[in-house]
Structures are given as structure tokens and as C-alpha cells.
Amino acid sequence: MQISSDIIRGHLEVVILKLITEQDRYGYEIATEIYNRTDEKFSIKEATLYAMVQRLERKELITSYIGTKSKGSKRRYYKITTLGRAYYKEKRREWATLKTLMSRLLEETDERN
């Protein structure tokens, strides 16, 4: 089943931050990771991804530098900042609360039906 992009859209910033928290990554690598980790059920449009990455950079949650990939070609890598890490932790907490609330709400609805 393909995931509706509207549901996941609001959480993409946190997903991107999470991926960059793990290790420094470049734009297309982030898109590929999202696609692979969702078992090819969700692919982020590059326009959306690049807009979000640039916004995160403007908010100083991530920074960029030009690095070298394994085969020697240059890539613009994104790295999490201290501010970004704190923001990510905060969003993770928000997500945990939302997840609990949604499970409770949906489980209750299921029981009534």
C-alpha cells in the first residue's frame, strides 16, 4: 500500500533531521534512504526535499559543506548542529505523544465499530 503523501508531509522535517543525525548525508542520499527505509512505499519529491533541507539550513538546524564521496566525486553534505539536535529531540517527544494519542483514539473507534 502506498502512503498518502499528505499524511507524512508534516513530519518530513523530523525524518530528514533524523537521517542527518545518524550521519552526514547529501540531498539525493536522503531521498534514497527514505525510499529504501519505507520499503519503497514512500518517495519524497526532490522539490519538497530540497525546499525542506534549505529551510532547515536557514533555521541553522543543519549546516552544509562540500565533501568527497567514496568514488571521489564532490557532494554537498549536510551536518546536524547542536540546535538541530535539540530541535530533533523535542520533535521526537512530540511525535511519541502524538503516536500514543492516535493509537488510543483509533483503537477506541475500532472497538465501537
Add this chain to the structure above:
Amino acid sequence: MKEIEQFVNRLFSSKTQSKEDKETVPILIEMLEEKVEDLKEEGMNESDAIDKTIAEFGEIDDYYHPHMDKEKRRHKRQKTIEHYKNDLLFSALSTAIIIAIIGFVNLYYFPQYGPWFIVPALGILFWPLSLLYKLLNKKGENK
């Protein structure tokens, strides 16, 4: 990779560019070129890699409103059309009133100079006409 540069420049040419947009264009080109390079490393030929990159980019609205879904963006445009309609109505009524006043002054007080009010009347008609043009353009964009 001229195709990528042309594609990004064309995307942004339809929008009024802010300072941020001007900084964005070269970075966006760089990011898309990185993707082409990656695809080539995976074994795709350059022309196919460029086509795939451009096809998968999405729409410029995804870039400007990454949090907004298509339905909301459409609604936003509809609201703009409503605004244009109101503007057109306002300009048409105002134009009619102004022309009536000039016409009255002309014919009542200065009939000896002929119907000169036609000249300013034609000029002011361009106000609603330009708004009508904008409205039709906006409607065309939505189709």
C-alpha cells in the same frame, strides 16, 4: 549539464525571485547534478539520468509550499480568482461612475468642445481591461 541548469532556471523564471531564491538556484542545480552523478554511478547513461532527475523533481509549488498538499494549494489559487473577480467588479463600477461624471461635465457644461470625454474614458477603460486579462490568465493557469 546544461539541461539541469536550464530546467532550474526555467522553473524559477515564472516566479518573482526573492533574494533567497537567487541564492537557491545554484544550490538546487548542484543538488540535481549530484543526483545525475549518482544515477550515472549506478550505471545509467547521462541522458537517461538527466531525464529521470527532471521527471522526479516535482512541481515548483512543492518547492514553495512543501508542507501544503495539492488540495490546499488549489484552494489558495481559487481564492485568488475570487479576489480578481472582486477587483474586476470594483474597477468596472468605478470606471462607469467616472465616465458618467466626465461625460456629464462634458455634455452639460462644455458641449461646444464636442465629445472630448471619450479620450479620458478610453484611457480609464484599460483599468478593468487589465484586470480582466489577469483574471483570464489566472483561470487559464488552473486548467
